[in-house]
Amino acid sequence: MCGIAGIFHLETAKPVDPARVRLMTDAIAHRGPDGAGVWTAPGVGLGHRRLSIIDLGGGAQPMLTEDESLAVTFNGEIYNFAALRKELEAKGHRFRTNSDTEVILHGYRQWGEECVKRFDGMFAFALFDRHAQSLWLVRDRLGVKPLYYAQVSDGSLLFASELKGLLVHPLLRREPDVRAVEDYMAYGYVPDDACFVAGVRKLGAGETLRLVRGKGMSAPQRYWDMSFADRSNAREPALEEELVSLMRAAVHSRMVADVPLGAFLSGGVDSSSVVALMAEASPRAVKTCTIGFDVASLDETAYADRIARRFATDHRTRIVSPDDFGLIDRLAHHFDEPFADASALPTFRVCELAREEVTVALSGDGADEAFAGYRRHLFQYQGERVRSLIPASVRQPVFGRLGRWYPKADWAPRFLRAKSTFIELGQDGAEAYAASVGVTPHAMRQRLYSDSMKAALAGHRAEDRYVRAMRDAPAQEPxxxxxxxxxxxxxPGDILTKTDRMSMAVGLEAREPLLDHRLMEFAGRLPVNMRIHGNSGKYLMKKAMEAYLPQDILYRPKMGFVTPISDWFRGALAKEAAGIAGGSALARTGWFDLKAVAKAAADHKSGMSDHGRLLWQLLMLDRALGRVFNLG
Incomplete structure (x- = not known):
């Protein structure tokens, strides 16, 4: 796990100043505290910050082939590098190191751009080919590792693992993209096909980008995509066996490291499954760590302790207060773009705890997406069943009217808060799901935006992205x-961004075995009843892990990291909330109706409404504006 950056001149091979590349890598030094390197040639400069994981003495980067015709700077891990190396050696390739980085160079020489389809891992890399005078940018299948890029006025293309690596370049224009602000206000993060800074792009998950000097920049090419188009006809016992086999292989491959390795353990299904399979493979006690809270309703340490005892792990727990808002400025620094998933705070703390003893930690990320583990998946499934039973000509006017008339009662018990359910049942499935994954509804955003902001958006609506993705999905069912x-x-926009930035903030490599692409492809072939069964998601995974985990771990309600942001804005952060509509950076943008923002803060403080998540979004947006555009 590392940080990469570089410069490539698209038209002519102008000299690249090594100091400028070094400035870009210095901006992301936290990603690689163990070493730094810069290499330049006419028209190209590659930079690297290293967190040493494999071949501690011989894996320095940027790395070149012996004849210096190929050079690469690489962030991530190629888990099957040993098998690929063996195959390449049989074809006559000679290796000088024991690193996975060198496999990229020889793999490209042997197979060209097809080599990426052979790489099993998480990665973002830039490979310069001197003979072709080209730069090849690559990102892993699921988007575990980030890669930003932008063209600037001198005809060069800049790239870096984080936005801050680009921001230090003097030719990068710092102007906000208001469409990204709309996306952020809808979702709580800036999606991968957008960027807070106009003109900056992110290479998409499973994409490559080829730049050839003198020929400009072509469009990114997709080499992998998730598919739900096919269905397995295997019986449940066979599917369980195949799933465990795939999970076991994914965990084992991610346990290869030349540094101390451990795991995050929450006591939920996903992290407990990873720890169970790690313990099965490890000759010594697995190092695990858990963050607990001093509020009983938020604390999961008892469940984590049970799993730790069951598998005899070397377990550590740290209790922290959920009132950890002192990290706000540090979070803003590491995310660059505004990021409002408040679980980033406890994620930072658990990464910090893990880093005290290990350099690599395995997580349980990915299972909810693959096996339909979120509550919204269950609600969407149930909602589609209702839609299939009631004609749209009846459903839309009836539920639409109920949704408009039913009061919005944030203060009421959950069963009395039916307004959103009625509204969603009145919509088609894609529109309803797009609304369900959002943080601030479209109608609320329209009330908050100024007239000039609405005009600048020119009809751009964040939810349309979800509607398009669902409409065009390689899929069979809703x-x-x-x-x-x-x-x-x-x-990639929320979960993986959060894990990458918070782990890299403390120099920790986080690995996600449940995001193994073969495991994801298997999940995509499962019949719906193997994902959702009754009122439970992740059905097959839970059944498959019954041989490893207790029933009350497998079937207890999902918790996840919870932070009491609504309480914060009625207490310690009340002044911050009120100040957003005053002299803040956000107030000076002209994007918002400041009276509407002030009313939201006042209504929240009084208890009339719950606008905690909205206020957190606005506060993190304000902090990002101060950092990225110097509007503090």
């Missing part, structure tokens, strides 16, 4: 389409 959209938008 649940497939919802999961596909989550994997394209939510997974």
């Amino acid at each position: 649940l497939d389409r919802a999961q596909y959209a989550d994997m394209k938008i939510w997974l």
